[in-house]
Amino acid sequence: MKFVNMILEKSSTRKGFLILLVTCFWLKTMLAYFADFRLGITNPFQFLIVLINPLATTGLLVGIALYFKRARFFYPIALLISILNTVLLYLNVIYFREFTDFMTVSTMTGYSKVNQGLSGSSLALTNIHDILYWLDLIIILILLVLKKIKIDPRPLNRRIGLAVTSFCMLFFTINLSLAEMDRPQLLSRTFDRTYVVKYLGIDAFTVYDAVKSQHNNDLRATATKSELNDVLKFTNGHYAKPNKKYYGIAKGKNVIIIHLESFQQFLIGQKINGQEVTPFLNKLYRSKSSYAFKNFFHQVGQGKTSDAENMLETSTYGLPQGSLFAQLGSDNTFQAAPAILKQRRDYTSAVFHGNIASFWNRNNVYKNMGYQYFFDASYYDTSGDRSLGYGLKDKLLFRDSVKYLQNLQQPFYVKYLTVTNHFPFDLDKEDTNFKTTDTQDEVVDNYFLTAHYLDQSVHEFYNYLRKTGLLKKSVIVLYGDHYGISDSENKNLAKAIHRDPDDWDDFDNAQLQRVPFIINIPGRKDGYVSSKYAGEIDVLPTLMHLLGISTKRYVQFGTDIFSNQHDQVVAFRNQDWVSPTFTSISGDIYSNRTGQLMKLSKRQQAQVKVNKKRVQTELSLSDSLNEKNLLRFYHPKGFESIDPRKYNYANEYQKEKRIEAKRGKQSTSLFSKNGNRSTIKDYTTDAPEIHHKSSDTNRIKITNPDATNNDSSR
Numbered sequence: 001m002k003f004v005n006m007i008l009e010k011s012s013t014r015k016g017f018l019i020l021l022v023t024c025f026w027l028k029t030m031l032a033y034f035a036d037f038r039l040g041i042t043n044p045f046q047f048l049i050v051l052i053n054p055l056a057t058t059g060l061l062v063g064i065a066l067y068f069k070r071a072r073f074f075y076p077i078a079l080l081i082s083i084l085n086t087v088l089l090y091l092n093v094i095y096f097r098e099f100t101d102f103m104t105v106s107t108m109t110g111y112s113k114v115n116q117g118l119s120g121s122s123l124a125l126t127n128i129h130d131i132l133y134w135l136d137l138i139i140i141l142i143l144l145v146l147k148k149i150k151i152d153p154r155p156l157n158r159r160i161g162l163a164v165t166s167f168c169m170l171f172f173t174i175n176l177s178l179a180e181m182d183r184p185q186l187l188s189r190t191f192d193r194t195y196v197v198k199y200l201g202i203d204a205f206t207v208y209d210a211v212k213s214q215h216n217n218d219l220r221a222t223a224t225k226s227e228l229n230d231v232l233k234f235t236n237g238h239y240a241k242p243n244k245k246y247y248g249i250a251k252g253k254n255v256i257i258i259h260l261e262s263f264q265q266f267l268i269g270q271k272i273n274g275q276e277v278t279p280f281l282n283k284l285y286r287s288k289s290s291y292a293f294k295n296f297f298h299q300v301g302q303g304k305t306s307d308a309e310n311m312l313e314t315s316t317y318g319l320p321q322g323s324l325f326a327q328l329g330s331d332n333t334f335q336a337a338p339a340i341l342k343q344r345r346d347y348t349s350a351v352f353h354g355n356i357a358s359f360w361n362r363n364n365v366y367k368n369m370g371y372q373y374f375f376d377a378s379y380y381d382t383s384g385d386r387s388l389g390y391g392l393k394d395k396l397l398f399r400d401s402v403k404y405l406q407n408l409q410q411p412f413y414v415k416y417l418t419v420t421n422h423f424p425f426d427l428d429k430e431d432t433n434f435k436t437t438d439t440q441d442e443v444v445d446n447y448f449l450t451a452h453y454l455d456q457s458v459h460e461f462y463n464y465l466r467k468t469g470l471l472k473k474s475v476i477v478l479y480g481d482h483y484g485i486s487d488s489e490n491k492n493l494a495k496a497i498h499r500d501p502d503d504w505d506d507f508d509n510a511q512l513q514r515v516p517f518i519i520n521i522p523g524r525k526d527g528y529v530s531s532k533y534a535g536e537i538d539v540l541p542t543l544m545h546l547l548g549i550s551t552k553r554y555v556q557f558g559t560d561i562f563s564n565q566h567d568q569v570v571a572f573r574n575q576d577w578v579s580p581t582f583t584s585i586s587g588d589i590y591s592n593r594t595g596q597l598m599k600l601s602k603r604q605q606a607q608v609k610v611n612k613k614r615v616q617t618e619l620s621l622s623d624s625l626n627e628k629n630l631l632r633f634y635h636p637k638g639f640e641s642i643d644p645r646k647y648n649y650a651n652e653y654q655k656e657k658r659i660e661a662k663r664g665k666q667s668t669s670l671f672s673k674n675g676n677r678s679t680i681k682d683y684t685t686d687a688p689e690i691h692h693k694s695s696d697t698n699r700i701k702i703t704n705p706d707a708t709n710n711d712s713s714r
């Protein structure tokens with residue numbers, strides 16, 4: 001009682017009243033953080049940041065009341081701000097329960113087509129403890145009415161208002177610096193909305209998102225159709241017509257894209273202590289049924305995996321800063337592979353990925369791309385040692401996806417996003433017995449371990465494909481999305497790959513941006529390793545032509561690699577570029593033959609100028625297309641716009657089963673074709689985890705990848 005009286009007494013001064021409001025809001029935020037959101041706190045430092053992050057913004061907001069002298073303004077304003085702040089917090093709580101994501105400004109204003117905001121179902125999303133979000137305000141109001149908390153008529157000096165505002169701003173700066181220490185480029189890269197909330201709180205996230213979406217909206221509002229014409233002029237002029245020899249050679253086949261996380265070309269054929277690191281992929285690379293490319297480059301920017309996905313599926317570039325998926329993907333118009341294949345050849349599309357759906361904003365982007373199914377971490381048992389930093393281990397991803405893969409209608413277009421071979425390349429001891437390098441650089445040594453593990457994972461999956469007959473009905477596309485070893489570690493890597501570290505320079509760094517690109521069409525006998533220069537931007541037109549689908553009508557920046565008109569100048573996102581002859585780094589031109597800086601002849605100068613101009617034009621037109629969302633003005637023949645509201649990634653398995661049942665004898669799923677028998681027993685894996693008993697199945701326990709903080713380029 002004494003304690004209560006003390007609080008009542010203290011709260012009867014203006015200062016005490018504000019402290020009471022801030023404390024209550026802090027408590028409610030903690031309730032949301034720990035009972036409702038899943039912020040993925042992975043270390044004590046993050047825990048500390050989470051504890052302090054609501055303070056600066058709440059103080060700043062509630063502190064506005066200090067600028068009002070009269071009690072009849074001061075009190076209502078302080079209360080109103082607290083109520084509004086609670087509304088924002090609570091809406092996010094409800095929203096998170098439904099979408100495992102935070103509300104963006106475009107969702108709130110109804111601008112976004114993807115998330116319809118909260119519908120009639122919101123009542124069902126309430127929880128008994130929700131009363132706690134409101135109880136404090138109700139009690140405070142009652143106490144004010146009953147005059148238990150007394151109105152203090154004495155105004156505070158205006159200087160106190162200024163002092164509080166300045167202090168809160170300083171405190172916010174400290175908060176932001178701590179956040180950047182743990183997660184460099186937090187705001188410029190926008191990996192995941194969860195990150196921003198975790199480090200800066202809901203209020204800061206909302207303001208940040210509002211500024212960003214205002215910027216996007218401005219760009220988009222002023223965009224005109226004529227800007228689209230500039231893009232069309234370029235892409236039409238750049239179009240490379242298909243090579244008859246390859247056009248349609250994979251017609252009607254299933255497409256299986258295997259995204260090899262952080263997998264670089266130098267791994268192919270690499271031996272460590274006499275052992276091949278990736279024996280299976282090496283075989284596939286050289287197989288007579290594969291078209292493989294040894295001068296294929298990744299072209300990602302800060303959006304890393306998501307940029308690679310975007311290029312592969314839309315043949316447009318990522319953005320100069322940040323991730324296109326995260327920044328624009330929720331509201332962008334895409335004319336992407338899943339939609340085109342559905343509309344032109346009735347393909348079913350699906351993504352299998354063992355990380356949470358909100359990472360890189362995939363849950364929203366995939367809808368805009370027309371993906372029909374998205375099997376994210378929630379579809380797998382990711383408990384215990386089944387997952388590592390970025391989610392389910394690869395061997396388990398491939399194996400546990402069979403349950404869903406076998407029920408997809410054929411032909412299908414599916415993408416496997418692997419994760420285990422990701423920085424910092426952690427792997428449990430039980431998952432490997434590969435004897436790796438001893439470079440003293442743990443990152444380099446571990447990289448070979450996880451790459452070896454990935455190789456085995458793909459091998460096991462291939463065995464399954466062969467056993468079930470899927471293999472010969474499919475074209476399998478394998479590619480590395482970007483580097484795993486960053487430039488700062490390349491010198492340590494040099495030793496391991498038998499190169500001289502003292503001789504290492506920017507030219508060598510650029511050459512290491514090669515990643516494998518293998519198109520495996522089982523049954524073909526004319527495969528080869530091509531030395532043509534190409535990049536991720538070229539995959540979509542290449543693949544579509546193999547499937548016998550013309551691409552002339554679409555806006556695509558890449559060109560079919562098999563075409564005689566294929567453009568071999570590969571643009572990097574920072575405007576550097578490589579061609580079969582030159583490598584351009586920050587304007588310096590190296591000879592690919594000698595690896596040395598070149599003195600250019602007149603003719604070479606002219607060629608370099610042409611290449612440079614093309615790279616710059618291409619990147620800037622791609623940016624204008626995406627930043628201004630110009631594809632909304634473009635209606636290629638037969639392309640039906642995607643309405644993301646028609647897509648929903650809940651209950652995917654039931655959805656598959658419903659379609660199977662509806663189609664009955666016409667069902668083309670592997671399961672139906674197999675006499676309604678499961679093919680899971682055709683899957684063999686040596687993954688030790690499947691023999692473990694785990695107590696809590698289907699719980700996402702993925703830790704966020706914050707170990708990456710020692711390298712801001714990741």
Ligand code: GP9
Pocket residue numbers: 303304305306355356359390417419422
């Ligand atoms: C996360 C995975 C990794 O889901 O795709 O993304 P990255 O860090 O490589 O961009």
Ligand code: MN
Pocket residue numbers: 261262304305306481482
């Ligand atoms: Mn990646």
